[in-house]
Amino acid sequence: MFECESTRVRWDCRRAPRRGFTLIELLVVVTIIAMLLAVLMPSLSRAREQAKAVKCLAHLRELGHGMLIYYNEWGNYPAHQWRLPDRIQLSGYMNAEE
Secondary structure, three states: OEEOOOOOOEEOOOOOOOOOOOHHHHHHHHHHHHHHHHHHHHHHHHHHHHHHHHHHHHHHHHHHHHHHHHHHHHOOOOOOOOOOOOOOOOHHHHOOOO
């Protein structure tokens, strides 16, 4: 050790300067990343919703194609495999006069 410019403080002048981030630099980088994520997240969620809608429409189209193929093959649409319970009355919904 020897004295550098200052006579009061002894420094090791031969030591290389430290390489690394200061706390302020690290906080600035984290803040920038957080701001970028805040900007990107709404657009990503919108894209996810649009992808779900496209997938749903594709499934509906496939169901329609399947029913069309069934109709072309058998001459009628597929019958349902379930029965409504007897206590449910649908007559008011089927006839417009009632």
